[in-house]
Amino acid sequence: xxxxxxxxxxxxxxxxxxxxxxxxxxxxxxxxxxxxxADALVRVQTxxxxxxxxxxxxxxAEFRKRMQQSxxxxxxxxxxxxxxxxxxxAVIVLVGAFSxxxxxxxxxxxxxxxxxxDLHVATLASSSPVDVISTDRHTVKPWFQGKIPFAFDLxxxxxxxxxxxxxxxxxxxxxxxxxxxxxVRKHEISVFLFQEGALRGKWGESSAAKKELSFNIATWSQxxxxxxxxxxASAADINNLxxxxxxxxx
Amino acid sequence: xxLFDQLYNFAxxxxxxxxxxxxxxxxxxxxxxKGFSSFxxxxxxxAWMYRILRNTFLTSRTGLKAAMTVPLDPEEDGPxxxxxxxxxxxxxxxxxxRDLLQRAIDELPVHFREILLLCDGEEMSxxxxxxxxxxxxxxxxxxxxxxxxxxxxxxxxxxxxTAGTTARGTNRGL
Numbered sequence: 001x002x003x004x005x006x007x008x009x010x011x012x013x014x015x016x017x018x019x020x021x022x023x024x025x026x027x028x029x030x031x032x033x034x035x036x037x038a039d040a041l042v043r044v045q046t047x048x049x050x051x052x053x054x055x056x057x058x059x060x061a062e063f064r065k066r067m068q069q070s071x072x073x074x075x076x077x078x079x080x081x082x083x084x085x086x087x088x089x090a091v092i093v094l095v096g097a098f099s100x101x102x103x104x105x106x107x108x109x110x111x112x113x114x115x116x117x118d119l120h121v122a123t124l125a126s127s128s129p130v131d132v133i134s135t136d137r138h139t140v141k142p143w144f145q146g147k148i149p150f151a152f153d154l155x156x157x158x159x160x161x162x163x164x165x166x167x168x169x170x171x172x173x174x175x176x177x178x179x180x181x182x183x184v185r186k187h188e189i190s191v192f193l194f195q196e197g198a199l200r201g202k203w204g205e206s207s208a209a210k211k212e213l214s215f216n217i218a219t220w221s222q223x224x225x226x227x228x229x230x231x232x233a234s235a236a237d238i239n240n241l242x243x244x245x246x247x248x249x250x
Numbered sequence: 251x252x253l254f255d256q257l258y259n260f261a262x263x264x265x266x267x268x269x270x271x272x273x274x275x276x277x278x279x280x281x282x283x284k285g286f287s288s289f290x291x292x293x294x295x296x297a298w299m300y301r302i303l304r305n306t307f308l309t310s311r312t313g314l315k316a317a318m319t320v321p322l323d324p325e326e327d328g329p330x331x332x333x334x335x336x337x338x339x340x341x342x343x344x345x346x347x348r349d350l351l352q353r354a355i356d357e358l359p360v361h362f363r364e365i366l367l368l369c370d371g372e373e374m375s376x377x378x379x380x381x382x383x384x385x386x387x388x389x390x391x392x393x394x395x396x397x398x399x400x401x402x403x404x405x406x407x408x409x410x411x412t413a414g415t416t417a418r419g420t421n422r423g424l
Contacts, residue, residue: 071279
């Protein structure tokens with residue numbers, strides 16, 4: 001294939017949309033062809049410039065609040081008084097006595113999942129998602145020293161399809177924690193670590209990836225820390241990354 | 251609220267009006283909540299939300315106006331032309347700042363603007379873009395290619411000596 005034919009596919013290549021076989025062949029060609037490499041560089045810069053320019057409008061705090069209020073579940077107001085209500089109330093009191101603890105925990109947990117999802121999305125939408133930018137765990141881990149009140153280990157990623165993009169400090173319910181961002185293919189996955197005791201709400205010891213708010217999320221407790229792995233990648237990817245962390249920390 | 255910031259940003263790009271964008275986002279979430287039962291597991295949630303927002307936009311007054319003035323859209327363009335030596339992109343990074351790029355994107359026809367923002371802004375895959383815009387992947391590729399070429403062409407005249415003083419105010423990308 002000559003250069004003109006390659007260049008016709010350059011955007012598709014840079015969008016990561018060629019087949020894996022074609023991507024490999026293109027990689028090899030770009031390494032040996034200065035002209036195509038120069039064009040690729042320019043187009044990558046254009047993509048990045050558009051990406052930055054695209055993040056232009058941010059909602060006002062007032063609109064955000066208005067939206068949150070408008071989509072929050074409305075309290076149930078209408079009821080028919082009478083014996084049906086009294087009987088139902090009695091049942092509710094009985095059931096409530098048994099389930100309030102469970103429901104309270106569950107509701108706190110769902111709220112925390114929602115907050116974790118918000119942290120993940122808001123960070124990825126930010127123009128500077130990470131404060132420490134490095135693919136080297138030996139750079140990222142020490143960066144957290146003195147910034148959060150606990151230490152943790154990061155997994156070795158050689159021979160895995162994950163790559164570390166960087167990290168930042170985060171907060172969940174006023175508890176400080178570490179937020180690490182990993183990439184797998186075109187997906188970005190967040191890993192959050194908090195001190196178990198500092199978080200409100202209770203979670204099970206461990207859970208495999210499950211769907212929450214359209215994201216796949218896994219959480220577990222290990223060594224006094226609570227881990228959350230969340231992203232729009234497949235459940236298998238989330239579980240694989242979680243497994244790497246579990247193996248490293250054990 | 252998942253995707254709130256991104257949808258708000260995208261709504262502003264489409265409507266080019268803050269109040270309309272707020273209405274559009276509000277309506278999108280209302281429709282999403284109402285129609286959540288029609289969301290099938292396995293469907294891409296992000297693409298689904300963007301599709302609701304875009305369809306809502308297209309049925310709005312501004313959206314209808316935009317749709318009516320969309321030029322004929324032959325999707326069977328030939329292969330993208332190779333980059334010339336002195337490419338618009340090269341000059342872009344020497345002279346064009348972010349504001350100018352944003353203005354150039356603003357002035358793109360809405361069907362080019364949205365596909366460029368979804369691909370390069372939101373980093374959606376072609377599959378996701380196809381789902382969000384309800385078009386086949388082949389159309390995603392050809393439209394994207396023409397959007398990029400149009401953007402390059404639009405940036406070109408602005409790099410002359412009168413750059414910045416010839417902003418076209420009448421073409422709001424429709």
